[in-house]
Amino acid sequence: MEHPDVSVWADILAYVRSNHTAVCRQWFDEVEPVGVSDGAFRARVPRVVWRDYLNRECSAAFNEAFQAVTGWLGAVRFES
Numbered sequence: 001m002e003h004p005d006v007s008v009w010a011d012i013l014a015y016v017r018s019n020h021t022a023v024c025r026q027w028f029d030e031v032e033p034v035g036v037s038d039g040a041f042r043a044r045v046p047r048v049v050w051r052d053y054l055n056r057e058c059s060a061a062f063n064e065a066f067q068a069v070t071g072w073l074g075a076v077r078f079e080s
Helices: 004-019 026-030 048-070
Strands: 032-037 040-044 075-079
Touching: 004 026, 004 032, 004 040, 004 048, 048 075
Parallel strands: 040 075
Antiparallel strands: 032 040
16 A cells, blocks of 8 residues: 555645646656655655755645645645
8 A cells, every 4th residue: 555645745746747837847756755744745855956946946836736635734845
């Protein structure tokens, strides 16, 4: 059985790819879900430059996706 965080992350990615195509990158598949803590869904990014791109250009899209997928008021936080 798939870990729930992986399933949520897959749904978030699908939402972003369907609704925010301009910000999507191939390497999004390399981002790993860490889990939910402190009211945020945390995801690990293998490169600092990717983390910075996600936080600068994509946070609104990922936050919207997280809320649409889970129904929770929360945010996605990217870590490296």
